[in-house]
Amino acid sequence: MEEKRFGHSQVYAYELGLGTNAVGGHNLFPNLDDETGKKIVRAALDSGINLLDTAYAYGLGRSEELIGEVLKDYDRARVVVATKAAHDKDGSFNNTPEFLTNAVEESLKRLQTDYLDIFYIHFPDETTPKAEAVGALHELKLAGKIRAVGVSNFSLDQLKDANQHGHIDVVEENYSLLHREAEKDLFPYLKQQGISFVPYFPLSSGLLTGKYALDTKFAADDRRLKNPNFQGERYKEIVRTVDSLKSLAKANDATIAQLLLAWYMKNPNVTVVIPGAKQPEQVLDNAKAMDVRLSNDDYALIDQAFKF
Ligand SMILES: NC(=O)c1ccc[n+]([C@@H]2O[C@H](COP(=O)([O-])OP(=O)(O)OC[C@H]3O[C@@H](n4cnc5c(N)ncnc54)[C@H](OP(=O)(O)O)[C@@H]3O)[C@@H](O)[C@H]2O)c1
Numbered sequence: 001m002e003e004k005r006f007g008h009s010q011v012y013a014y015e016l017g018l019g020t021n022a023v024g025g026h027n028l029f030p031n032l033d034d035e036t037g038k039k040i041v042r043a044a045l046d047s048g049i050n051l052l053d054t055a056y057a058y059g060l061g062r063s064e065e066l067i068g069e070v071l072k073d074y075d076r077a078r079v080v081v082a083t084k085a086a087h088d089k090d091g092s093f094n095n096t097p098e099f100l101t102n103a104v105e106e107s108l109k110r111l112q113t114d115y116l117d118i119f120y121i122h123f124p125d126e127t128t129p130k131a132e133a134v135g136a137l138h139e140l141k142l143a144g145k146i147r148a149v150g151v152s153n154f155s156l157d158q159l160k161d162a163n164q165h166g167h168i169d170v171v172e173e174n175y176s177l178l179h180r181e182a183e184k185d186l187f188p189y190l191k192q193q194g195i196s197f198v199p200y201f202p203l204s205s206g207l208l209t210g211k212y213a214l215d216t217k218f219a220a221d222d223r224r225l226k227n228p229n230f231q232g233e234r235y236k237e238i239v240r241t242v243d244s245l246k247s248l249a250k251a252n253d254a255t256i257a258q259l260l261l262a263w264y265m266k267n268p269n270v271t272v273v274i275p276g277a278k279q280p281e282q283v284l285d286n287a288k289a290m291d292v293r294l295s296n297d298d299y300a301l302i303d304q305a306f307k308f
Helices: 034-046 062-071 097-111 130-142 156-162 186-193 204-209 232-244 246-251 256-266 280-291 296-305
Strands: 051-053 080-085 118-121 149-152 170-174 196-200
Touching: 034 051, 034 062, 034 280, 062 080, 062 097, 080 097, 080 149, 097 118, 097 130, 118 130, 118 170, 130 149, 130 156, 149 156, 156 186, 170 186, 186 196, 204 232, 204 256, 246 256, 246 296, 256 280, 256 296
Parallel strands: 051 080, 080 118, 118 149, 149 170, 170 196
Antiparallel strands: none
């Protein structure tokens, strides 16, 4: 399998990576223990996945620390480590050059490494000039501390402002078969600028794995119920659409999750897809999507099925 290049950088990764917001992410998912987190990372690296997407915000550094512990048992040069920062101590976003430079140093320590393959500004702040923030990352790239420059959760206008000197290699945004705004204006800009794209929430927090039914009962305090995709008629339409793809999945010798992950891998706008996981078994299952090669017709069929 060929590796994909990130923007103008020398970073390359296979088209399926691992999202690690549940690894050490005690602030996001309180019931996950560190050992399971490490097993999730090992499962990914042992099944041929070579990109790990983490952030300071996942467990306030804990995700990076656990990944750092696991990385000691692997060839660092073969793993693409992507991390992000912007959350200041008081919870506000900070993109000042001082903050970002310090955040990179802190991430390097937690990950026990001397370079980051990709560093993203996790969220824009309201005051730092965007080109100044990205300029600081460009300097860190020249210094060899990071190998590729990324931004996440920037509007298109903020992105254009941030990329005025052409320093951005990769953008990470919410994009899935159920959330397709990026197709209108963002993707044409990224293509024109040679910027890579990593979508987050590709499985729509599990909804696109086919494990939910029309009569699935969620506990009243289940955080998924806050997500509009899990509510009312929209939920039903999504479940019916996912169910309608079962025979196509079977014909491709795939589960629904593998079929839809293969759709992202064939999508010309997507560089690497990074499904998250709460159990190592889910990682092993998702990694098999790398064996699924969709025909153009099947790709178009899935593409159309979710245009509602
Ligand atoms: N840049 C940003 O601001 C940002 C924001 C959000 C996420 N991210 C990144 O994007 C990654 C992906 O997002 P995400 O993990 O939140 O959502 P996701 O990839 O859409 O969904 C992952 C969830 O789906 C379920 N799942 C995964 N594989 C499965 C399988 N084979 N069978 C059944 N269920 C399965 C698991 O949850 P359950 O077991 O609970 O169902 C898993 O935690 C994150 O890990 C993170 O690295 C970035």
